[in-house]
Amino acid sequence: MSDFDLIVIGAGAAGSRAAMEATKAGAKILLLDEQAEAGGQVWRAKSPSIISAPKTPETIAGDKLRSDLKLENILHIVNARVWQIEKNNDDLWNIGYLNNGHLHNVTCKAIIAATGAQERVIPVTGSQLPGVIGLAAATALFKQHLTTPGKQTIVAGCGPLLIFTAYEILRLGGKVCAIISLNSKTNWAKASIDMMTRPDLLWRGATWFAKITAARIPIYWQSTVTEIIGETHIESVNISAIDANWSATSHGQKNNIKADSLCMGHGLNPAIEATKLADATHIYSPELGGWHVKTDDFGRTDKAGLYAAGDNAGIYGAGAAPYRGKLAAIAALQFLNIGKTQNTDKLVAKMKSAAKFGLATTKLTILRKGMIENTQQTAIICRCEAVSRQQLEAEISSGAHSPNAIKSGTRCGMGPCGGRYCNDVAALINQTISGKTRQQIGLTTSRPPIRPLPISAIAQNFDYDDLPIPAPAPL
Amino acid sequence: MTKNYDIAIIGGGIMGCATALHLAQAGMSVILLEKDDIGQGASGVNAGTLSLQIKRVKLMPYALKGHHEWQKMGDKVGFVKTGGYTLAFNEREAKLLEERMNLKREAGANIEFVSPQILHKNEPNITKKIVAVSYCADDGYANSSLTGQYYRNLLNHSSVDYFEQSQIIKIDQSDKGFNVHTANPQYKAKRLLLAGGGWMKQAAALLDIDLPIQARVNTVSVTERSPKLISNVIGHATGLLTMKQKANGSILIGGGWQGTGTPNDGRGKVHSQTVIPNIQLGQYALPALSALRIIRSWTGFEANVPDFYPLAGALGNVPNAYILGCVRGGFTIGPYISKLMGDFILGNELELPLFDPNRQFTQTGK
Numbered sequence: 041m042s043d044f045d046l047i048v049i050g051a052g053a054a055g056s057r058a059a060m061e062a063t064k065a066g067a068k069i070l071l072l073d074e075q076a077e078a079g080g081q082v083w084r085a086k087s088p089s090i091i092s093a094p095k096t097p098e099t100i101a102g103d104k105l106r107s108d109l110k111l112e113n114i115l116h117i118v119n120a121r122v123w124q125i126e127k128n129n130d131d132l133w134n135i136g137y138l139n140n141g142h143l144h145n146v147t148c149k150a151i152i153a154a155t156g157a158q159e160r161v162i163p164v165t166g167s168q169l170p171g172v173i174g175l176a177a178a179t180a181l182f183k184q185h186l187t188t189p190g191k192q193t194i195v196a197g198c199g200p201l202l203i204f205t206a207y208e209i210l211r212l213g214g215k216v217c218a219i220i221s222l223n224s225k226t227n228w229a230k231a232s233i234d235m236m237t238r239p240d241l242l243w244r245g246a247t248w249f250a251k252i253t254a255a256r257i258p259i260y261w262q263s264t265v266t267e268i269i270g271e272t273h274i275e276s277v278n279i280s281a282i283d284a285n286w287s288a289t290s291h292g293q294k295n296n297i298k299a300d301s302l303c304m305g306h307g308l309n310p311a312i313e314a315t316k317l318a319d320a321t322h323i324y325s326p327e328l329g330g331w332h333v334k335t336d337d338f339g340r341t342d343k344a345g346l347y348a349a350g351d352n353a354g355i356y357g358a359g360a361a362p363y364r365g366k367l368a369a370i371a372a373l374q375f376l377n378i379g380k381t382q383n384t385d386k387l388v389a390k391m392k393s394a395a396k397f398g399l400a401t402t403k404l405t406i407l408r409k410g411m412i413e414n415t416q417q418t419a420i421i422c423r424c425e426a427v428s429r430q431q432l433e434a435e436i437s438s439g440a441h442s443p444n445a446i447k448s449g450t451r452c453g454m455g456p457c458g459g460r461y462c463n464d465v466a467a468l469i470n471q472t473i474s475g476k477t478r479q480q481i482g483l484t485t486s487r488p489p490i491r492p493l494p495i496s497a498i499a500q501n502f503d504y505d506d507l508p509i510p511a512p513a514p515l
Numbered sequence: 516m517t518k519n520y521d522i523a524i525i526g527g528g529i530m531g532c533a534t535a536l537h538l539a540q541a542g543m544s545v546i547l548l549e550k551d552d553i554g555q556g557a558s559g560v561n562a563g564t565l566s567l568q569i570k571r572v573k574l575m576p577y578a579l580k581g582h583h584e585w586q587k588m589g590d591k592v593g594f595v596k597t598g599g600y601t602l603a604f605n606e607r608e609a610k611l612l613e614e615r616m617n618l619k620r621e622a623g624a625n626i627e628f629v630s631p632q633i634l635h636k637n638e639p640n641i642t643k644k645i646v647a648v649s650y651c652a653d654d655g656y657a658n659s660s661l662t663g664q665y666y667r668n669l670l671n672h673s674s675v676d677y678f679e680q681s682q683i684i685k686i687d688q689s690d691k692g693f694n695v696h697t698a699n700p701q702y703k704a705k706r707l708l709l710a711g712g713g714w715m716k717q718a719a720a721l722l723d724i725d726l727p728i729q730a731r732v733n734t735v736s737v738t739e740r741s742p743k744l745i746s747n748v749i750g751h752a753t754g755l756l757t758m759k760q761k762a763n764g765s766i767l768i769g770g771g772w773q774g775t776g777t778p779n780d781g782r783g784k785v786h787s788q789t790v791i792p793n794i795q796l797g798q799y800a801l802p803a804l805s806a807l808r809i810i811r812s813w814t815g816f817e818a819n820v821p822d823f824y825p826l827a828g829a830l831g832n833v834p835n836a837y838i839l840g841c842v843r844g845g846f847t848i849g850p851y852i853s854k855l856m857g858d859f860i861l862g863n864e865l866e867l868p869l870f871d872p873n874r875q876f877t878q879t880g881k
Contacts, residue, residue: 124787126775136787145787319781439667441679445552448559449664456739456810485813488785492739492808498791499798499805504604504644507792507799513754513771514823514843515572515615 042132044070044148045376046369049122049135049314052080053358054350055154056105057365062152062372063112065379070146071109072120072137074491078106080156080350081176082358084183093186097244120144123489125151125318133318133345136488143497150345150372153315154365157308157329157351160464161197162407165416166268166277167304168423175201175305179208188214190301194277196220196265197305199405200245205303207248210255217299219252219259220279222286222306222411223404234400238359241397264288264414265304274302287410307405309464310352316486318346324478326406327399328354330464331483337388339368347372357398363391412468421469422462424455432466436473443467443484456492459484520546520676522860523695523704525683525718526711528558529849530839530856532666534708535675537857545675546702548695550682553670554663556712560815561846562735562769563593563659564757566748567624568601568616568651570844573824575622576867577848584850585657592665593658597759599748600634601649602641602800608752609647615752616649626651640744640803647752654748656759656767659846686721688833706860707836713778713816715826715840722833726826727876728818728841732774732783734790736812740764744803756796766804768797774814783814819843821876827856831873838872 048059051073059071071078077085083102086093093099109116117139124136132147159174161167173181173189175197181187182205192215195206202223206216235242252259260279266288267278276298280288310332312322320341321334332354339347349368350361367387373379415421417430427450435449443463446452452466453459459466467481474481522538524531527549535547565585570578585594601616603609613628620626631645670677678697687694692705711718713730741764749758756770772793776783790812798804818841820826825842839856842848858865 124785126784126787134787143791435664438664439671439679440552440663442552442555444555445663448552448555448660448662451660454660454737454811456808458811485782487811487813488790489809489812492810494805494808495738495794495798496805498809499795502792502795504799507796509753509755509792509796510772512611512615512752513569513571515618 042147042149044068044146045378046150046152046372047072047133047135047146047148048152048154050080050154050156050350051075051078051109051116052154052156052350053082053105053361054365054368055080055152056109057362058152058154058349058369059114059116060108060112061366061369063114065373067373067376067378069114070148071114071116072122072135073116073118074121076118078109078116081180084180086186087184090186098183121491122314123491123493125314138493138497141494141497142500150347150375151318152339152347152349152368152372153318153333153352154348154350155311155314155352157355158311158460160306160309161304161461162306162411162465162468163415163419163421164265164267165419166270166274168420169268169270169274170272171270171274171300172268172302172304175205175303176308178205178303182208182212186212188212189303190299191215192217192299193301193303194218194220194297194299195303196277198222199307200401201305203245203248203252206252206257210251216255216257218297219257220263220265221259221261222264222282224262227404231400231404234403235397237393238397241359265302266414268302274300277302283410284408285410286408287413306407306411307402308351308355310354312352313458313460313486313490315341315346315348315352316483317488317490318343320346320348322483325354327403328356329402330478337367337391338371339364340371345375355398355402356395357401359397360391360395363387363394367391407468412472415465421465422452422455424457425451427452427462429469432469433473436470441470441474441476443482446470447484453484517701517703518544519692520544520702520704522706522708523548523693523702524708524710525695526709526715527553527666527677527679528556528710528712529554529662529666529846530712530853531708531710532670533850533853534710534839534857535677536669536673537854538860539673539675541857541861546704547670547675547677548681548683548697548702549677549679550714552663552679553667553677554665556714557815557817557845558712558849559659559662560735560813561659561733562757562767563656563846564748564759564769565656565847566599566651566654566750566757568599568619568626568649568654568750569754569757570619570624570847571823572618572622574844574848575619575624577852578844579623580851580867581848582653585847588657588665588850592661593762594655595762596653596655597747598650598652599654599750600638600641601750601752602645603647603752604644604799605646612647612649612752624651625653638745638747638749640801641749642800642802656748658761683718683721688722692835705835708856708860709836709838710840712840713818715818715838717779719838722830722836724830724832726872727820730778730816730818731771732776732814733769733817734772734774734785734793734812734814735767735769736790736794736809737768738766738804738807739810741766741807744801749800751796751800756793756800758797758801766807768794770796776814778816783816785812785814817845825852825870826872827852827869828859828871
């Protein structure tokens with residue numbers, strides 16, 4: 041007997057809809073989410089300390105999702121961090137999670153992993169300085185706390201988050217010193233054509249550009265940050281124009297811009313820790329944000345009873361996410377033998393249509409091969425363990441080619457983040473030396489906990505005499 | 516014409532690499548084939564404990580020599596001699612500790628019993644619920660993560676030809692020697708050494724030999740970095756806890772708690788129901804662990820035969836084929852027993868005897 045038919049991990053745009061669909065069909069479900077409120081990153085809820093704030097399209101959509109969830113009477117545990125996923129002897133999934141300082145263990149027949157995406161930042165010298173944050177991190181600040189990252193902010197990177205971040209800083213009364221865009225105007229014009237599928241969103245994007253133009257913010261098109269300068273905090277950045285491969289063209293001559301903060305991001309990676317730990321097959325597709333769990337249109341992975349919905353199965357964006365959640369729920373319900381079979385052709389078509397917009401925005405963030413050349417030898421790649429590019433290159437050149445071997449020899453990815461921030465960049469560096477494809481390079485072995493686990497929660501209320509200490513080793 | 520090597524070694528862990536280097540130094544032409552990466556199996560993921568207090572009595576002479584080898588490897592493998600305490604929390608464990616440590620002392624380990632006061636003077640953060648303690652000044656640890664880097668660098672500077680990501684799929688035997696097939700090339704060699712740790716059963720099966728090898732799935736966990744909490748390697752009377760604080764401040768918690776999986780299906784999995792009591796036992800010994808977080812738990816396969824003694828010698832039925840592995844405490848003993856194995860293959864006199872792989876196995880209590 042399992043505790044639940046289905047456990048949904050992540051209450052963002054995809055996971056919430058999956059949970060609602062499965063509940064409506066009569067499945068016994070549990071929705072686990074790391075955040076204090078549902079909504080994920082796109083529809084992140086405001087901090088409860090903020091009483092009133094202007095409504096934005098994100099807050100309106102997020103509030104709707106949260107009230108819909110409440111109506112369905114779903115068992116939704118917030119502040120729940122999943123640390124372990126394993127199959128037990130009864131072929132059920134066993135999920136360990138941390139909630140309010142306590143460990144919990146629950147079993148289920150099926151899982152929908154809707155763990156979303158995470159930010160990718162390609163570091164340069166000084167990236168680790170205080171005052172430097174990611175673009176997605178900045179949007180979390182805006183949405184949850186209505187806070188700007190500093191008094192004078194440079195916004196750098198690629199894709200729609202770049203423009204959204206600059207716009208939000210202006211909306212919240214902050215100052216944007218400059219926008220440093222890897223994308224060219226032409227890239228944007230081409231993307232806009234693909235974005236026609238969502239004229240509403242395209243129009244919103246146009247209003248962001250209008251506000252930025254009206255505020256006379258300098259935009260450096262086809263440019264990149266080459267160095268972040270400061271003693272104990274960011275003081276200024278050097279920028280350079282880039283060539284068609286996104287490699288900086290003017291390392292010698294410096295164009296320096298002063299600022300007390302920098303928001304820099306280079307697209308999103310699918311957040312794959314949960315599906316990796318559950319042993320599903322993952323594939324690398326640059327147009328989908330890199331490594332993602334392999335699924336069909338219904339989110340079916342190659343592991344029985346394991347489904348994925350939303351950006352962790354490829355960055356198709358927030359528009360497609362609710363459809364992907366529903367489709368994954370339908371597939372999971374079929375596996376569970378719950379509810380009626382339904383015609384899903386229309387839903388699949390809607391999902392695919394909605395995905396066009398997300399794919400067009402993801403396309404703006406596909407890293408070109410010169411990008412990694414902008415990362416200096418002394419730049420810190422693994423922030424947890426302070427591993428530089430130089431150290432990684434020495435290890436790779438000596439013959440360590442697999443991600444596990446490189447991690448083992450350099451400690452890159454051994455810190456508290458578990459390699460979330462450095463694995464992707466380490467693999468890009470690996471490519472420059474080994475010449476292998478990302479698929480050939482592969483991934484590190486997945487190990488629990490998915491997030492650091494407090495020992496205070498593990499070693500709680502146990503009696504020494506009850507510890508199942510095995511028989512001593514042979515003498 | 517493909518090169519006919521003097522020996523092909525299957526497995527690039529400590530055993531395979533150290534034997535390869537020893538044989539190459541003696542003038543043999545050596546090819547080493549590793550299915551994954553050099554030093555990334557048990558050799559690279561074990562807890563790194565170099566403690567005489569957890570070594571088997573009969574293997575003590577080998578462990579003492581092994582300690583000496585690690586000391587020589589030094590900084591490159593993160594070797595530190597810290598001293599080690601083994602703790603007993605109740606009378607039953609105190610009795611066990613006394614019995615076991617006396618035998619180990621008689622076997623040559625520099626082990627003494629000390630008072631809880633001395634323990635707490637040197638390790639003030641260890642729990643006060645101590646009934647008995649033993650101490651060994653020779654205990655310490657090495658950083659197993661560096662095993663791969665260490666041996667790869669030595670191999671790069673040797674005459675050994677080594678290939679990683681080269682799983683063997685077939686072995687042909689003839690009176691001239693062996694033809695070892697990988698997915699792509701084949702290699703010829705006059706001799707063959709199986710040193711594939713947990714994966715050795717499958718390798719031996721390619722020679723139609725069925726070895727009674729089972730793989731234990733040992734679990735290790737590591738905390739985030741912390742200010743200094745312990746200076747010595749800490750163990751438990753049962754041998755089911757090892758704990759040490761590395762130079763970077765992180766604390767490794769091991770002791771051989773069993774994860775799940777077999778070498779046939781990947782790398783083994785951490786099991787909630789064993790990793791939790793393992794960490795609880797660690798926290799019982801060191802209450803201050805409660806302020807830290809576990810950032811990673813992992814497993815490694817340790818190969819064993821029913822009597823838990825090594826397989827080290829010539830394979831009876833196949834001329835010129837040898838095997839080395841299943842060494843309980845293989846990390847400690849590996850660099851030394853590999854030299855013995857090399858000497859055996861070279862026909863040199865042996866400093867200590869090897870362990871006949873063709874013996875009749877009797878079950879040893881676990």
